Amino acid sequence: MAAKSKSTTSRAFKIGLVQMTCGADVKANVKKAEQRITEAAKSGAKLVCLQELFASVYFCQNLNHDYFGLAESIPGPLTDRFCKLARKLGVVILLPVYEKRAPGLYFNSCAVIDADGSLLGVYRKMHIPHDPQFEEKFYFAPGDLGFKAWDTAVGRIGVLICWDQWYPEAARLTALHGAEILFYPTAIGWLAPEKVEHGERQYQSWEIIQRSHAVANGCYVAAPNRCGHEAPNGSPGIEFWGRSFVADPSGALIAQASTENEEVLLAEIDLDLVRQQREVWPFLRDRRVDAYGDLTQRFLA
Numbered sequence: 295m296a297a298k299s300k301s302t303t304s305r306a307f308k309i310g311l312v313q314m315t316c317g318a319d320v321k322a323n324v325k326k327a328e329q330r331i332t333e334a335a336k337s338g339a340k341l342v343c344l345q346e347l348f349a350s351v352y353f354c355q356n357l358n359h360d361y362f363g364l365a366e367s368i369p370g371p372l373t374d375r376f377c378k379l380a381r382k383l384g385v386v387i388l389l390p391v392y393e394k395r396a397p398g399l400y401f402n403s404c405a406v407i408d409a410d411g412s413l414l415g416v417y418r419k420m421h422i423p424h425d426p427q428f429e430e431k432f433y434f435a436p437g438d439l440g441f442k443a444w445d446t447a448v449g450r451i452g453v454l455i456c457w458d459q460w461y462p463e464a465a466r467l468t469a470l471h472g473a474e475i476l477f478y479p480t481a482i483g484w485l486a487p488e489k490v491e492h493g494e495r496q497y498q499s500w501e502i503i504q505r506s507h508a509v510a511n512g513c514y515v516a517a518p519n520r521c522g523h524e525a526p527n528g529s530p531g532i533e534f535w536g537r538s539f540v541a542d543p544s545g546a547l548i549a550q551a552s553t554e555n556e557e558v559l560l561a562e563i564d565l566d567l568v569r570q571q572r573e574v575w576p577f578l579r580d581r582r583v584d585a586y587g588d589l590t591q592r593f594l595a
Contacts, residue, residue, distance in 0.1 A: 305564060309343070328375075401437060403419065406451075493535075536552060
């Protein structure tokens with residue numbers, strides 16, 4: 295193996311993932327998120343990512359038209375508030391938003407806010423699940439902005455959301471846009487009837503698939519998940535399994551939160567490792583782009 299060249303300027307910094315419980319009081323959730331971001335910044339984090347739909351309970355557990363009232367535009371009051379916070383703290387903020395594009399047209403989105411408080415752009419969740427207590431197709435249209443990456447104060451990053459994490463195509467295309475870190479704000483957990491028999495395997499599958507994206511693309515992967523039990527509007531409830539984590543470009547876990555506790559998970563990132571990993575294991579070089587046309591088909595038999 296050839297000797298690794300040294301960068302003349304450090305590309306190392308600290309990121310923070312906010313893992314928290316959420317209740318019915320939107321104002322309280324937002325205030326808590328602000329406090330956690332501030333805590334992360336005081337601990338040295340230069341980028342902080344919140345969990346999916348952090349401003350409310352995970353309302354997709356059942357069908358209720360009242361929850362459409364939680365959606366707001368981008369830009370809007372929520373993004374304006376956190377743009378000010380980003381500018382005050384000098385940190386990049388990845389801000390999940392229940393986005394209202396028009397009456398009856400809503401997206402599960404994430405706003406990308408740079409450290410100077412500017413709104414760089416928006417990612418809209420591309421893959422929308424439809425499962426018991428994850429009734430997201432009722433609430434969200436599929437994303438229509440494609441896969442993206444943004445140059446921020448700390449580096450080039452990409453955002454995907456929860457159900458996107460099961461799709462290697464999403465991770466690959468975001469990495470091909472130059473993302474050196476893939477962030478997956480998430481709301482995932484156990485349903486009571488399934489936990490004893492399937493719970494640990496479900497969790498392991500979730501972690502393994504995302505760590506594999508880090509390996510296959512030679513980049514960091516960071517997944518903030520919520521914790522706690524939520525049962526809005528009389529639903530049976532979901533026990534969110536927490537365990538937010540960060541994996542390095544080799545897929546190794548470098549930071550992981552607990553299952554039950556609210557935490558600000560901090561991790562040291564060095565983007566020079568992305569370059570080194572991609573040079574040593576040049577998966578992007580060896581891709582057979584001439585042979586992948588069938589990936590645009592739903593199924594081949």
